[in-house]
Amino acid sequence: xxxxxxxGLEAFYGHTQALHGLDFxxxxxxxxxxxxxxxxxxxxxxxxxxxxxxxNGSISFDGGALDGQATENIVRKxxxxxxxxxxxxxxVTTEENLRLGxxxxxxxxAIANGMERVYxxxxxxxxxxxxxxxxxxxxxxxxLAVGRALMLQPRLMLLDEPSFGLAPLIVxxxxxxxxxINREEKVSxxxxxxxxxxxxxxxxxxxxxxxxxxxxxxxxxxxASDESVRQSYLGY
Amino acid sequence: xxxFLQQTLSGLANGAIYASLALAVVMIYQAIDHFNFAxxxxxxxxTFIAWQLIAWGAPYWVAFxxxxxxSFIGGMAIERIIFAPIHDAPALSHVxxxxxxxxxxxxxxxxxxxxxxxxxxxxxxxxxxxKTTLIGPHELGIVGITLIMLGLIYVFxxxxxxxxxxxxxxxxxxxxxxxxxxVKKMLxxxxxxxxxxxxxxxxxxxxVVFLEPNMMLGILLYGFAGAVVGGLTSPGGAVVGGxxxxxxxNLAGAYVIGSELKLTFALVVIVTVLLFRPAGLxxxxxxxxx
Numbered sequence: 001x002x003x004x005x006x007x008g009l010e011a012f013y014g015h016t017q018a019l020h021g022l023d024f025x026x027x028x029x030x031x032x033x034x035x036x037x038x039x040x041x042x043x044x045x046x047x048x049x050x051x052x053x054x055x056n057g058s059i060s061f062d063g064g065a066l067d068g069q070a071t072e073n074i075v076r077k078x079x080x081x082x083x084x085x086x087x088x089x090x091x092v093t094t095e096e097n098l099r100l101g102x103x104x105x106x107x108x109x110a111i112a113n114g115m116e117r118v119y120x121x122x123x124x125x126x127x128x129x130x131x132x133x134x135x136x137x138x139x140x141x142x143x144l145a146v147g148r149a150l151m152l153q154p155r156l157m158l159l160d161e162p163s164f165g166l167a168p169l170i171v172x173x174x175x176x177x178x179x180x181i182n183r184e185e186k187v188s189x190x191x192x193x194x195x196x197x198x199x200x201x202x203x204x205x206x207x208x209x210x211x212x213x214x215x216x217x218x219x220x221x222x223x224a225s226d227e228s229v230r231q232s233y234l235g236y
Numbered sequence: 237x238x239x240f241l242q243q244t245l246s247g248l249a250n251g252a253i254y255a256s257l258a259l260a261v262v263m264i265y266q267a268i269d270h271f272n273f274a275x276x277x278x279x280x281x282x283t284f285i286a287w288q289l290i291a292w293g294a295p296y297w298v299a300f301x302x303x304x305x306x307s308f309i310g311g312m313a314i315e316r317i318i319f320a321p322i323h324d325a326p327a328l329s330h331v332x333x334x335x336x337x338x339x340x341x342x343x344x345x346x347x348x349x350x351x352x353x354x355x356x357x358x359x360x361x362x363x364x365x366x367k368t369t370l371i372g373p374h375e376l377g378i379v380g381i382t383l384i385m386l387g388l389i390y391v392f393x394x395x396x397x398x399x400x401x402x403x404x405x406x407x408x409x410x411x412x413x414x415x416x417x418x419v420k421k422m423l424x425x426x427x428x429x430x431x432x433x434x435x436x437x438x439x440x441x442x443x444v445v446f447l448e449p450n451m452m453l454g455i456l457l458y459g460f461a462g463a464v465v466g467g468l469t470s471p472g473g474a475v476v477g478g479x480x481x482x483x484x485x486n487l488a489g490a491y492v493i494g495s496e497l498k499l500t501f502a503l504v505v506i507v508t509v510l511l512f513r514p515a516g517l518x519x520x521x522x523x524x525x526x
Binding site for chain 1: 400403408411412413416417419
């Protein structure tokens with residue numbers, strides 16, 4: 001059984017169905033990306049895993065069922081969601097944001113270590129540790145979102161368009177750090193992106209989503225070399 | 237000059253009560269975006285519970301603490317039973333439920349303990365150890381107890397993980413869930429705390445105004461005024477606003493309008509602030525880049 005296994009996933013906002021029977025899986029330690037245009041259901045897929053939308057179908061993580069559980073309990077299993085819009089706690093400081101990320105970690109030494117690790121990846125956050133987080137730049141807030149997720153000591157990270165609205169240089173830096181985190185901390189990642197080139201470079205597996213359905217899947221290399229994907233998503 | 241000082245100091249004592257209620261109202265406002273009109277009646281009911289415990293022979297401070305515990309649990313129960321189910325309901329539904337709660341607590345208190353006024357003991361000595369005509373022992377006690385309580389609350393929210401989690405859950409519930417905070421539990425805790433704060437205010441003011449089911453009406457109005465003056469988004473501001481209202485009430489009563497228009501004064505302040513500075517004195521405008 002795969003580390004994360006999603007079968008027949010349907011998701012609903014009120015009476016509107018957003019996902020129509022999604023199947024996909026993710027291997028432990030791997031990075032899988034979900035590609036697709038606006039409105040394809042990428043964000044909804046991540047929100048489904050975290051129990052933030054009403055769903056049918058089954059989601060299992062490390063052998064246990066996630067569907068039907070409350071969000072805070074899903075999180076406690078080691079799933080850190082870096083949400084769309086970054087989810088910054090704007091009215092508290094950068095450091096308090098990180099402390100909140102470690103809310104489920106009870107060992108204060110582990111929290112201090114985690115904090116040092118995050119500051120190691122993102123020195124900018126250390127400079128701004130006592131600043132109100134709402135005043136950080138977009139790039140810094142995205143770093144903070146990843147840092148906050150790391151504080152949870154996650155086994156799986158769900159990343160919702162981390163490149164959104166950031167300058168290319170910052171995106172490059174951020175994706176390098178994600179790569180390092182995946183390799184060194186053994187954190188599996190499920191990455192949702194509109195920037196397909198970027199995502200396929202980082203991920204080992206990819207799924208292509210169209211209006212709530214998987215239309216193609218395979219290794220990143222296979223997907224990247226596919227003619228139709230190249231034309232519609234990679235733009236060359 | 238003596239009269240001015242006297243009015244100001246005893247205004248601070250009333251202000252401490254207003255500050256507590258303002259804080260309780262703001263805490264709930266921050267968590268659910270609604271104004272708890274029933275805060276005063278909840279406090280009154282808590283005070284009756286303490287009165288009953290004392291009538292049964294409990295020492296004052298035992299009754300005080302037990303009353304706090306009961307109020308805390310009661311506040312959590314109100315959230316769980318009444319407000320959690322209507323969480324997504326429109327504002328008017330909330331208003332109706334708040335009014336209903338107000339009437340229910342008022343009627344239940346009248347039904348259980350009757351509408352005749354009762355004396356409520358003061359825990360403080362009848363005379364101060366030093367000589368002064370400026371402030372009475374109970375008034376000084378009110379200020380002292382309130383400051384201790386506010387200090388504890390400040391430390392709780394500022395320095396404990398649970399306090400930080402409560403602030404986070406109130407400000408950004410979705411993000412809070414995603415770091416594993418149970419927003420529901422935090423809401424319950426917030427209601428419990430607000431109810432306990434109100435209980436302290438009720439027990440402190442009851443020796444002054446005498447205990448009866450309608451005792452909190454005017455007091456809550458001043459509490460609201462304090463919350464609005466300080467800013468509904470600022471707990472610290474609400475506390476300052478509460479103290480300010482206490483002093484203003486006394487000074488206006490002594491020098492300007494007399495005592496008949498005291499309640500009108502609170503309403504005039506509320507309307508004026510809402511018209512000219514809706515965020516209040518300390519309501520902060522959050523700076524946020526996207």
